[in-house]
Amino acid sequence: MLKLPYGVSNFAQLTNAGYYFVDRTPFIAQLEQMNEPYLFYLRPRRFGKSLFISMLQSYYGLEYAAEFTDLFARYAIGQQPTPLANQYFVLRLDFSRINTQTRESTFTGFLENVKQGVSQFLSAYRQYYDEADTHYIFAAEEPSIVVGRLFERTKNHQTSDKLPYKIYVLIDEYDHFANELVAFRLEEFKESVSRNGYVRKFYENIKAATGVGVVDRIFITGVSPLTLDSLTSGFNIGKHLSLDIQFHNMLGFSEQEVADILTGVGVEESRLPSVLDDLRRWYNGYLFNSKAQAKLYNPDMALYFASEFSRTREYPEELLDTNIASDYGKLRELFRVEGQEVQNLAVLDELITEGQVAAQLTRQFSFEKDFTRDDLISLLFYLGIVTIKAAELSRFIFEPPNFVITQLYFTYFQQIVLHRAALRADDLRIYDRVLKLAQENEIAPLIEAVEAILLQLSNRDAVGFDEKYVKAIFASLLYPTQIYTIFSEYETDRRYVDLLLTRRPPIDPNYQFVFELKYLKQQDAEQLARVKAEGLAQIEQLLRHEKLQALTDLRAWLLVFVGPKAQVVMAVETE
Numbered sequence: 280m281l282k283l284p285y286g287v288s289n290f291a292q293l294t295n296a297g298y299y300f301v302d303r304t305p306f307i308a309q310l311e312q313m314n315e316p317y318l319f320y321l322r323p324r325r326f327g328k329s330l331f332i333s334m335l336q337s338y339y340g341l342e343y344a345a346e347f348t349d350l351f352a353r354y355a356i357g358q359q360p361t362p363l364a365n366q367y368f369v370l371r372l373d374f375s376r377i378n379t380q381t382r383e384s385t386f387t388g389f390l391e392n393v394k395q396g397v398s399q400f401l402s403a404y405r406q407y408y409d410e411a412d413t414h415y416i417f418a419a420e421e422p423s424i425v426v427g428r429l430f431e432r433t434k435n436h437q438t439s440d441k442l443p444y445k446i447y448v449l450i451d452e453y454d455h456f457a458n459e460l461v462a463f464r465l466e467e468f469k470e471s472v473s474r475n476g477y478v479r480k481f482y483e484n485i486k487a488a489t490g491v492g493v494v495d496r497i498f499i500t501g502v503s504p505l506t507l508d509s510l511t512s513g514f515n516i517g518k519h520l521s522l523d524i525q526f527h528n529m530l531g532f533s534e535q536e537v538a539d540i541l542t543g544v545g546v547e548e549s550r551l552p553s554v555l556d557d558l559r560r561w562y563n564g565y566l567f568n569s570k571a572q573a574k575l576y577n578p579d580m581a582l583y584f585a586s587e588f589s590r591t592r593e594y595p596e597e598l599l600d601t602n603i604a605s606d607y608g609k610l611r612e613l614f615r616v617e618g619q620e621v622q623n624l625a626v627l628d629e630l631i632t633e634g635q636v637a638a639q640l641t642r643q644f645s646f647e648k649d650f651t652r653d654d655l656i657s658l659l660f661y662l663g664i665v666t667i668k669a670a671e672l673s674r675f676i677f678e679p680p681n682f683v684i685t686q687l688y689f690t691y692f693q694q695i696v697l698h699r700a701a702l703r704a705d706d707l708r709i710y711d712r713v714l715k716l717a718q719e720n721e722i723a724p725l726i727e728a729v730e731a732i733l734l735q736l737s738n739r740d741a742v743g744f745d746e747k748y749v750k751a752i753f754a755s756l757l758y759p760t761q762i763y764t765i766f767s768e769y770e771t772d773r774r775y776v777d778l779l780l781t782r783r784p785p786i787d788p789n790y791q792f793v794f795e796l797k798y799l800k801q802q803d804a805e806q807l808a809r810v811k812a813e814g815l816a817q818i819e820q821l822l823r824h825e826k827l828q829a830l831t832d833l834r835a836w837l838l839v840f841v842g843p844k845a846q847v848v849m850a851v852e853t854e
Contacts, residue, residue: 281543285582288329290337294350301536304356306529311361315518317497323663325579325603327530328500332451339447340369342403367447368404372396375452379459393422397429407442423480430488445495454501462612472509482514503661508644524568531575544589564680569670594784598683623655631692632747639674689758700735713760717788720834726845729753733843746798749840771824793835801842811839811847818851
């Protein structure tokens, strides 16, 4: 049984304790062979960035030289180490733990994280620095001055031949705190990266240290390029690898790697295809280059599932660990960027109703110009909220990467719809209504909730209704209950099921469902008989397909809304 490293981001701990590790060490040599020594690599939350940073620290840090064999012998790089192995003083900084509640707490958190990283650096290389160095460095109360003094003393020691090593700077989650500022206090963010801002000055001092030979290499991880792009000339020495196809698979799991993990935690060979099919639908789908051969799984999501399965021999009831869900569940913050929530929510509406959006990928973000639709979609891409579906000349078609992200979309969409309709989820008791459907095939309570929302929205003239929007409202009541795996526009030989609800292990409702949904405006009500007949013919034809006939306890409903009222609510025979 594999010992899974779920939640473990310390490479030395992982290796010494015998945790399973998907070998990413071949990329160390590839990174070294790059002509550019100052590198940036962006990936969504929970994609293994911290573990990768820790691996680089263990590989390059002088203090790990005696442990090299224990740490790396079983991996590819241990068989063919590069000449730079354990040849650096490593300065590792982590900006993921900053309280951004106030301007003062943000600055203090940034300063303390810098000091903590420098303190660990001086502790690791204490024989090369003395107490005077430590006192001089920590007497500073500006982040830029702290690192500046460290580099200054290092340069002095290099000149006196006391220090033969250069510094490798590793920065993890460089933008974690800044992303929150962008959403809530944009002016504060702009100040921090402006010419006199403390974030800009901090990176300027790192850049200056590369110019005098103190800092030899840099590797920075984060989620979005917003902060980096905003620094402009303050730190324009880095090479982006985020979209480089050579490094597409450096983080994230391939399907074969996920299959190996599942086998290692006891998934029987006969059951493996069906389990993989579920995980592919739930956690796969990330593509960061349109020419990449295969999509990637979010590693934390896959490890969470495998860890729960190894413990209980069953699927977990929750598809996401609460920690992951909280990271990806802050959709509303993203749509507030630049104070354009109304305009930005139009993108959400399009993703919900169309299932995709088209945009040119922003190559250089700037708050000196208007924050555009393309900027928002590009930001969603970097954060893993949408991914590349296809290339379309100079732009991309983006889509939600998988079911769990789509579920988060619809959860947020439900909140927006209810807010627009001046209704409360608690008052509607949505879960109880969906439960009635799932356990008793009783659809009337759910239809009542949909009608209540549509009536309120039509009275407020909040949106222009069409069939896709009504379908999205209906689906938004189903997704957050997490009872079903939900398919929108499920294909059966070029015919599409509007909504297909299938059982999601270990949740076991009595019924599975097919919904065919039609919508007519009030002025087109005379077409009801024709639309009903068309819908009935469509759903009967769909039900003859072998994919649907294979589903047990399947029930089918034809729904035709005329304005805010469901004028046809018809059960269709499935046998």
